[in-house]
Amino acid sequence: MRIFVGILSAGLIAGIASAAQAQTEGLYFGAEAGAAIAPTIKFRDGAKTWKENHDLGYAVLGQVGYGFGPVRVEAELGWRANGVDKVKQPFNNANGKGSLDASSAMANVYYDIATETPITPFIGAGAGVVDVSADRIRVNNTTFSDDDRIVFGYQGIVGASYRLDDHWSLKTDYRYLRTLNAGLHEDPSYGNGRSKAEYTSHAVLVGFTYKLGEPPKPAAAYTPRPVAAQTPAPAPKTVQAAPITKNYLVFFDFDKSDITPEAGRTIDQAANAVKAGASTSIELTGYTDSMGSEKYNLALSLRRANSVKAALVRLGIPDREISVTGKGKGEQLVPTADGVREPQNRRVRIVLP
Structure with missing residues (x-):
């Protein structure tokens, strides 16, 4: 939770210190992929406990959103997967098998911190549902869990985009995702309880955004009209000039x-x-x-x-x-x-x- 709050605090300070010149407006689509780290997770069921270390995994995300100037709202679908590396207890760092996966559906809100360059930093936060899946997590012939459960999740986001043209942008970001307790059922070979564990993920991603619609058309070019030379009137009397707006x-x-x-x-x-x-x-x-x-x-x-x-x-x-x-x-x-x-x-x- 401290990481999540830190992301938002740092981004808000930067946003207050900067003003917007170029902003995203209208409908857009995006996709990104990259590396995902699932920290050591501790599963608990009464007196029984085991800890999992995970391999470096991957994450794939797809988004559709709408920009209202510096603020964007977005719907996102994601998939994260990390293989099990070691099981610390009760097998003393034995090699593990299986994977810990998470598919997510999130609603995000972003704030774009526009600069005077094509680079636009942004911060964001999201909330939604996450399907946490323990896919046949086991050591030797002992299976700890082979179950999944949908729970509430939230994330903090910080990143930057680089505008290529009026439609395409490249982007990179860091995402911290966390869920509430995912009470996964234990496999009958290990127990019949429901293990307690909160899923967390750190992901560093790269991707692109495509903005729909045509860019604003420039105003019609202005061509000065020739001004006719003023010919003095040969009147003998002085004529009072009309008032002129200055x-x-x-x-x-x-x-x-x-x-x-x-x-x-x-x-x-x-x-x-x-x-x-x-x-x-x-x-x-x-x-x-x-x-x-x-x-x-x-x-x-x-x-x-x-x-x-x-x-x-x-x-x-x-x-x-x-x-x-x-x-x-x-x-x-x-x-x-x-x-x-x-x-x-x-x-x-x-x-x-």
């Missing part, structure tokens, strides 16, 4: 710096205002929402501001008249806690002084 907001998709068609129309308006004589300089300030680290978001806010600058230059605004600043997560338009995807905070402010 602040414009250009909004962006999550974790993107691409100019969307809607953002492009706002940039067109700002360029027209400059050409109409509203200003001889432009100040661009980029911002992000509160997802992710300070360093990552500062760079993202600068990319957004530079994307707007490039669009203005294509519209004929001289480069020297445009200044660019990035504020990252600072100065939110809509105040939020850290780790919140707020669309109105993902913006560039255009100011015509």
